Amino acid sequence: MNTNTSEAVYLDRINRARTEMKRAGVDALILSVGHDLPYLTGYLAMPLERLTLLVVPQIGKASLIIPRLEAPRVHELPTVFSLVPWNETDDPVRLAHELLGNARTIAVGDQMWSRFLVDLLQHRPDNKYVRSVEVMEALRSRKDAAEIAALKAAGAAADRVAAQLHAGEIPMVGRTEAEVSADISARLIAEGHQKVNFAIVAAGENAASPHHHAGDRVIKHGEIVLCDFGGTMNGYCSDITRCVHIGEPPADIAAAYAVLMEAQAAGVAAGVLGSSCENVDAVTRAIIDAAGYGEYFVHRTGHGIGMEEHEDPYMVTGNSTPIAAGYAYSVEPGIYVPGKWGMRLEDIVVATENGPVAVNNANHALVVLDR
Amino acid sequence: MNTNTSEAVYLDRINRARTEMKRAGVDALILSVGHDLPYLTGYLAMPLERLTLLVVPQIGKASLIIPRLEAPRVHELPTVFSLVPWNETDDPVRLAHELLGNARTIAVGDQMWSRFLVDLLQHRPDNKYVRSVEVMEALRSRKDAAEIAALKAAGAAADRVAAQLHAGEIPMVGRTEAEVSADISARLIAEGHQKVNFAIVAAGENAASPHHHAGDRVIKHGEIVLCDFGGTMNGYCSDITRCVHIGEPPADIAAAYAVLMEAQAAGVAAGVLGSSCENVDAVTRAIIDAAGYGEYFVHRTGHGIGMEEHEDPYMVTGNSTPIAAGYAYSVEPGIYVPGKWGMRLEDIVVATENGPVAVNNANHALVVLDR
Numbered sequence: 229m230n231t232n233t234s235e236a237v238y239l240d241r242i243n244r245a246r247t248e249m250k251r252a253g254v255d256a257l258i259l260s261v262g263h264d265l266p267y268l269t270g271y272l273a274m275p276l277e278r279l280t281l282l283v284v285p286q287i288g289k290a291s292l293i294i295p296r297l298e299a300p301r302v303h304e305l306p307t308v309f310s311l312v313p314w315n316e317t318d319d320p321v322r323l324a325h326e327l328l329g330n331a332r333t334i335a336v337g338d339q340m341w342s343r344f345l346v347d348l349l350q351h352r353p354d355n356k357y358v359r360s361v362e363v364m365e366a367l368r369s370r371k372d373a374a375e376i377a378a379l380k381a382a383g384a385a386a387d388r389v390a391a392q393l394h395a396g397e398i399p400m401v402g403r404t405e406a407e408v409s410a411d412i413s414a415r416l417i418a419e420g421h422q423k424v425n426f427a428i429v430a431a432g433e434n435a436a437s438p439h440h441h442a443g444d445r446v447i448k449h450g451e452i453v454l455c456d457f458g459g460t461m462n463g464y465c466s467d468i469t470r471c472v473h474i475g476e477p478p479a480d481i482a483a484a485y486a487v488l489m490e491a492q493a494a495g496v497a498a499g500v501l502g503s504s505c506e507n508v509d510a511v512t513r514a515i516i517d518a519a520g521y522g523e524y525f526v527h528r529t530g531h532g533i534g535m536e537e538h539e540d541p542y543m544v545t546g547n548s549t550p551i552a553a554g555y556a557y558s559v560e561p562g563i564y565v566p567g568k569w570g571m572r573l574e575d576i577v578v579a580t581e582n583g584p585v586a587v588n589n590a591n592h593a594l595v596v597l598d599r
Numbered sequence: 600m601n602t603n604t605s606e607a608v609y610l611d612r613i614n615r616a617r618t619e620m621k622r623a624g625v626d627a628l629i630l631s632v633g634h635d636l637p638y639l640t641g642y643l644a645m646p647l648e649r650l651t652l653l654v655v656p657q658i659g660k661a662s663l664i665i666p667r668l669e670a671p672r673v674h675e676l677p678t679v680f681s682l683v684p685w686n687e688t689d690d691p692v693r694l695a696h697e698l699l700g701n702a703r704t705i706a707v708g709d710q711m712w713s714r715f716l717v718d719l720l721q722h723r724p725d726n727k728y729v730r731s732v733e734v735m736e737a738l739r740s741r742k743d744a745a746e747i748a749a750l751k752a753a754g755a756a757a758d759r760v761a762a763q764l765h766a767g768e769i770p771m772v773g774r775t776e777a778e779v780s781a782d783i784s785a786r787l788i789a790e791g792h793q794k795v796n797f798a799i800v801a802a803g804e805n806a807a808s809p810h811h812h813a814g815d816r817v818i819k820h821g822e823i824v825l826c827d828f829g830g831t832m833n834g835y836c837s838d839i840t841r842c843v844h845i846g847e848p849p850a851d852i853a854a855a856y857a858v859l860m861e862a863q864a865a866g867v868a869a870g871v872l873g874s875s876c877e878n879v880d881a882v883t884r885a886i887i888d889a890a891g892y893g894e895y896f897v898h899r900t901g902h903g904i905g906m907e908e909h910e911d912p913y914m915v916t917g918n919s920t921p922i923a924a925g926y927a928y929s930v931e932p933g934i935y936v937p938g939k940w941g942m943r944l945e946d947i948v949v950a951t952e953n954g955p956v957a958v959n960n961a962n963h964a965l966v967v968l969d970r
Contacts, residue, residue, distance in 0.1 A: 301808065344713075359714050
């Protein structure tokens, strides 16, 4: 968890968060599980029933409410926050309520468990609650140089696994999706990730389900296999999708894939500063629509990525946010024909002053494998 | 995910949930990520920014709001719920608001991301929100025969790994905690778990931090090593803690461990029907207190276990809930001397008409290893 990030970086981030709070009219920010907390403090809360909660008032010292038995896990940053450990028979939500004092508008961490907000509502029914993204998106969506370097390193590691896939080093025919998924997972770790976040392997008609769970389905000759995988390396995430075909693809799949490649490349190229997030989506969708596959492209074009696999900003209709330097996001159009086949092509892109830079550079073609 | 559980079981569960809703004055139950949802439907929501939400009105059909691209993952149960897929540009919280109609008291899934409750509050600021545990604890805390069988199978698999630990098959000296943790994790999978939930390995002074994260610390001769590990097998969890000592333990550690063993066994024996959850805690604590280690036992005695590693009921001061048949929970007292050493001993126990039945039966002694 970013143990190399210095206290000065966290202090700067929390000060910038306060500036955003002031702008948004937020009196206090409360953060629990999720990645806003480690972004500001270096500490990732355990996703458990014992509450960990950072309370950041607009003015005054931040406090990290933490179960006493987890306190030894925290690397303390005295200039950034104070520790408030609680004992097993204390009520941590009451502690939070007291620290919140007379705050009226409270920004709540997106992934905080609702049980704690429900309990807080009993104490503070008349406060206004908003999402932490109102405060944190401006900070987290613009990656700094160290964050971009970490994303590139994770992306390069994922690219190496994709290269092994393309080289035929990951056998397909006769293995189950689950076996290939485990193989890819092991390779993500071997290439430097500390954690595998997902390794979707979907063969044939299963590839038409974008979030297919790799199962007992045995991969056969003559099928397309969609592989979408990523993990976390030194605190930042990778995410890449490549498809392979076992044996020469039939004409319909080859034709659709050519459209997909064109759409994806156009989406990457659309990531210029000042253009909008929704425009990236519009660009890929227009090409797929024009080729007649529009009804088969059933999801948005992309998502932000950083400490989380999916985070703001989203490349989706309705998000008119201008693309800014340091934005990192996926470009991943897909075509899914129910009951038949599916395909998706995905790279991570970083927006810069000099235009979009793809983090992933593995071969984009529908590589043909023979086994 | 319980794919063998039949539709009739889910239908029975949702009907019993409605009975509990009526008793608790709850008009609607909303469930997202977490295990209340698979308990009622067999479907585990992906922990993502796209909302999956089961809306269960007190009267009338339940609806599962789900991202369209995840809908193919759902095994439909027409008598239990209807599917309400949403498209990428829809607002799923508005859909939930509409389905909630004129409900006034809403029970919210404990682990639902707060971002969705914050958004729902904008639509429904005047509703009363309570925790789903008010409805679901009565169902989930009393495991049925199939659930108990699954817990026993997972516990037996964890016991086999503990036996390998005790037999010296997991080398300690010269390896890092992280390496031993990875070794234990691989063995949990090899013994039948689908997923490892944690494998705490804490050597020497690190064992004094109850939730220590296994790290680069190299294990040395003459140290105590605390191993607390568990995973999920066929939808149900294992959780066991055993300590080993590399070489003969010094007198202070041997003396403390004897107290710990006595306290843990007494805590297991205390799980008789009609006694209380807090009494299990009181029994272990009294023995550790009387021996003079009270200040070093810094956490509750145990937690419920089932589909989740930690769930209600908790064995903690203040929980006067009577122990009922089918309760499954951990008994895990510990003694932690900061900067020096720590120890914990843990079994899972099921309460039955015939008294407490330990799921774990691995050797409870402080086994001495020579390497």
